[in-house]
Structure formats: structure tokens, C-alpha cells
Amino acid sequence: MRRFPPMRTKRNPATFERFSAMTQARFGGLPGPFWILWSGTLINRLGTMVIPFLSFYLSRERGLAATEVGAVLAVLGIGGVLSQPIGGLITDRWGRRVALSGGMLATGALMLALGYTESTAVIVVVVFLLGVALDLFRPASQAIVADLFPPEGRPRAFGMLLWAVNLGFALSMALGGALARDGFLTLFWIDALSCAVFGLLVWRGVPEGPARQTRVGQGRATDALRDQVMVIFVLLTLLCAFVFMQALTTLPLAMERHGLPTSSYGLVMALNGLTIVVLQPLMGHRLGHVDRTHGLVLGMVLMGVGNAATAWVSTTPGYAGAVAVWTVGEVLLTSLGSALVADLAPVDLRGRYNGLYGLAWGLGSFTAPLGGTRLLEAGAPALWYTCAALCGVAAAGQWALRGAVRRRIAAAEG
Structure with missing residues (x-):
């Protein structure tokens, strides 16, 4: 039998070097502890299966009426509002690893407790505690990035962490939907195990960071709530959080009013995650050279434009185009927003500052369904134009804050 020589491909050295340089710029040069944090985040989001399907679980497995399900989810939201401020206090007082690993282990234990609880009264208590535990880790995670x-x-x-969150969540939604058909208990175990793995990875592989300082005699002048620049930025973030959370609350209702099926909403939200997964590696390495204020203002404007465009569309491609616009704004806002908090926060208060920043997102999650549904009752244009106006107010406020932000960053660098 005739033997053919192996095929040889001619490699273009210049092309290979350009590809290597591009890969290094996007993914290289990051310290080992960050990759442990990133891997743990990805694993945790791959296992995030309970919360997205919680309403189905409560109605199908526990027999709760629609109003009861809504009440339980509201209790979860109340716990979520408290979660990050508490996590920030734990981070500053007992350390990054205690807050992150402890929060993850507590979340996993509460997931299992919820999966085996049948009493409605106990479910309400466990769900509240779960809401408190869910985001305890987040201020610590952000403080670790600021340390590194x-x-x-x-x-x-921060953009790379957002990338891991969206990649993991997109895959978990598909897998969770398939597993839920055979029973929900598997989802609780997967979620709990992913939390435990994340917590243990950080405990073993991520250093504690700067020594916690005893702030005796320093007063409260540098506390997060007394930092006017930080408080104003948090209030501006709250406006954007209210707008952003409409995608998870009123957007499916608005699409339904146009006669679009649930699958259309799923496709539109899948585009949101896919856009982030594709876009983040392309622009993430450039964001460090972007002025914080300019990038944040652009992100807020894009979110406003995307929401305003939503008032004019009625088809799946139209909604997809509007979502694609505000998704670019989301990338800018989340990446540069977390970076700005790290710039403003003293080393020994990074947990509290991130906890206060997280409070804005928690309040946004809680207020978005309340205010958004009322606006939608007045008509879709009222909802989406209001969202666009709120983004405009946030952008104008962020621009007015630019001088104070630059002075604070210059002082920190000096």
C-alpha cells in the first residue's frame, strides 16, 4: 500500500507572532491568584441553577400559588439588598478569604436546606437567609482584584470576571433546564457543590491581601458613607441598575404584549450573554487606558440609547438589536464601575466600599419590578423612555463628577 508523506503546512511567522501577541494582550500577564479566582467564578456560575428556576420549583414541587411565589421571591430580594453591605463588613474585619469562602459555604448549605424543606414557613426563612448569603462573596472578590x-x-x-460569569451562566441555563425536567433536587446539589468548590479554591490558592488595619483614633472621615464622591457614584449606579434590571423583569412582559413567544425572549437574552463573551476579550485589555469618566458616561449613554430604541421595536430581531446596544454599555459600566470603586476605596475599606456599590445593584433588583411594571401599565413607551431618561441623568451626573474623580485618582497615585 502506498504511503503518503504527512501534509506540511507552511506557518507564516509574522501571522503567528501577531496571534501570539494578541492572545497575550487579552489573556496573558495575569497573576496566578487571579486565575484561581476566575476559575472559581466560572465553576460557581456553571453551577448556578437554583435561582433562575426557583419560581418553577416553588410552584411545581412545593405547590405554592403565584402570589405566594411572588412573596417568597420578594423575601429573597430583601435578603439580597443586605447581602453585599454585610459581605463588605466581613471582608474588612475578618479578611477576603473568610468573607468569600464563608459566604460560598453558607450559600451551598442553604441551597441544600432549601431543596429538602417542605414547610412554607421554613422555606420563607431559608430563602431570606439564602438572599443574604448569595452575594456575601462579591465585595471580597472585588477587593481581591483591587489587591492584585x-x-x-x-x-x-473585572471585565474578565464578567466574561466568566456570562459564559458560565449561559451554559448553566441550558444544562439546568434539561436537568429540571427530571427533578429539581439535582440542581440544588450541583449548585451547592459549585459553591463549595469556589470557596475551597479561594481559601487554598488566593492570598489574604494587605494586612487589615486597626483604625483606632482615625475617626470615620474615610468611611464609605462619608465619602461624597463614592455616595454620589452609588446613587448614579442605582439609576442604571434600575434600568438594567428591566431586562429580567419587564422586558419579557413587553415582548409578550407584541405576541412574541417565550423562546424569543430566551434568544434575545442569549444574545446579551454572547455579546459579552465575544466583546470582552476584544476590548477588555484597552479599558485600562480609558478615562474612567469618559468610559462610564459612554456606557450610560449606550444603555439609554438601547432602552429608547426598545420603545420602537416589536419583533425579535428588533429587540435583539436594542439589547446589543445596551449590552456594550453594560460592559463599560460594570468593568469601569468596579475599577472606579477600587480607585476610590482606601485599602482597609475596600470591602465596605464594594459593599456599598453592591447595595446599589441590590436595590436596583428590588425596585426594578415594582417601578418597571407600573410604568409598563402606562404603556411600553413610558417605560423605555423613562429608562432612557434615567440613563441620561446618570450620564450627566457622572460627567459633573469628573473633576472630583480625577482629583481622587491623582491623589491616590501620588
Whole structure:
């Protein structure tokens, strides 16, 4: 039998070097502890299966009426509002690893407790505690990034975490939907195990960071609530959080009013995650060189434009186009917003600052369904134009804050 020589492909050295340089710029040069944090985040989001399907579980498995399901989810939201401020206090007082690993282990234990609880009264208590535990880890995670990276490297790092969150969540939604058909208990175990793995990875592989300082005699002048720049930024973030959370609350209702099926909403939201997965590696390494204010204002404007466009569309491609616009704004807002908090926060208060920042998102999650549904009752244009106006107010406020932000960053670098 005739033997053919192996095929040889001619490699273009210049092309290979350009590809290597591009890959290094996007994914290289990151410290080992960050990759442990990133891997744990991805694993945890791959296992995030309970919360997205909680309403189905409560109605189908526990027999709760629609109003009861809504009440339980509201209790979860109340716990979520408290979660990050508490996590920030734990981070500053007992350390990053205690807050992150402890929060993850507590979340996993409460997931299992919820999966085996049948009493409605006990379910309400467990759900509230779960809401408190869910985001205890987040201020610690953000503080770890601030510890590991200089200011110019933080937007890229925060963007990489956002990338892991969206990649993992997109896959978990598909897998969770398939597993839920055979029973929900498997979802609780997967979620709990992913939390435990994340917590143990960080405990073993991520250093504690700067020593916690005893702030005796320093007063409260540097506390997060007394930092006017930080408080104003949090209030502006709250406006954007209210708008962003409409995608998870009123957007499916608005699409339904146009006669679009549930699958259309799923496709539109899948585009949101896919856009982030594709876009983040392309722009993440450049964000460190972008002025914080300019990037945040652009992100807020894009979110406003995307929401305004939503008032004019009625088809799946139309909604997809509007979502694609505000998704670019989401990338800018989340990456640069977390980086700005790290710039403003003293080392020993990074947990509290991130907890206060997280409070804005928690309040946004809680108020979005309440205010958004009322606006939708007045008509879809009223909802989406109001959202666009709120983004415009946030952008104008962020622009007015630019001088104070630059002075604070210059003082920190000096």
C-alpha cells in the first residue's frame, strides 16, 4: 500500500507572532491568584441553577400559588439588598478569604436546606437567609482584584470576571433546564457543590491581601458613607441598575404584549450573554487606558440609547438589536464601575466600599419590578423612555463628577 508523506503546512511567522501577541494582550500577564479566582467564578456560575428556576420549583414541587411565589421571591430580594453591605463588613474585619469562602459555604448549605424543606414557613426563612448569603462573596472578590492589580489593570480584570460569569451562566441555563425536567433536587446539589468548590479554591490558592488595619483614633472621615464622591457614584449606579434590571423583569412582559413567544425572549437574552463573551476579550485589555469618566458616561449613554430604541421595536430581531446596544454599555459600566470603586476605596475599606456599590445593584433588583411594571401599565413607551431618561441623568451626573474623580485618582497615585 502506498504511503503518503504527512501534509506540511507552511506557518507564516509574522501571522503567528501577531496571534501570539494578541492572545497575550487579552489573556496573558495575569497573576496566578487571579486565575484561581476566575476559575472559581466560572465553576460557581456553571453551577448556578437554583435561582433562575426557583419560581418553577416553588410552584411545581412545593405547590405554592403565584402570589405566594411572588412573596417568597420578594423575601429573597430583601435578603439580597443586605447581602453585599454585610459581605463588605466581613471582608474588612475578618479578611477576603473568610468573607468569600464563608459566604460560598453558607450559600451551598442553604441551597441544600432549601431543596429538602417542605414547610412554607421554613422555606420563607431559608430563602431570606439564602438572599443574604448569595452575594456575601462579591465585595471580597472585588477587593481581591483591587489587591492584585494596579489601577490600569483593574478594568481588564473585572471585565474578565464578567466574561466568566456570562459564559458560565449561559451554559448553566441550558444544562439546568434539561436537568429540571427530571427533578429539581439535582440542581440544588450541583449548585451547592459549585459553591463549595469556589470557596475551597479561594481559601487554598488566593492570598489574604494587605494586612487589615486597626483604625483606632482615625475617626470615620474615610468611611464609605462619608465619602461624597463614592455616595454620589452609588446613587448614579442605582439609576442604571434600575434600568438594567428591566431586562429580567419587564422586558419579557413587553415582548409578550407584541405576541412574541417565550423562546424569543430566551434568544434575545442569549444574545446579551454572547455579546459579552465575544466583546470582552476584544476590548477588555484597552479599558485600562480609558478615562474612567469618559468610559462610564459612554456606557450610560449606550444603555439609554438601547432602552429608547426598545420603545420602537416589536419583533425579535428588533429587540435583539436594542439589547446589543445596551449590552456594550453594560460592559463599560460594570468593568469601569468596579475599577472606579477600587480607585476610590482606601485599602482597609475596600470591602465596605464594594459593599456599598453592591447595595446599589441590590436595590436596583428590588425596585426594578415594582417601578418597571407600573410604568409598563402606562404603556411600553413610558417605560423605555423613562429608562432612557434615567440613563441620561446618570450620564450627566457622572460627567459633573469628573473633576472630583480625577482629583481622587491623582491623589491616590501620588
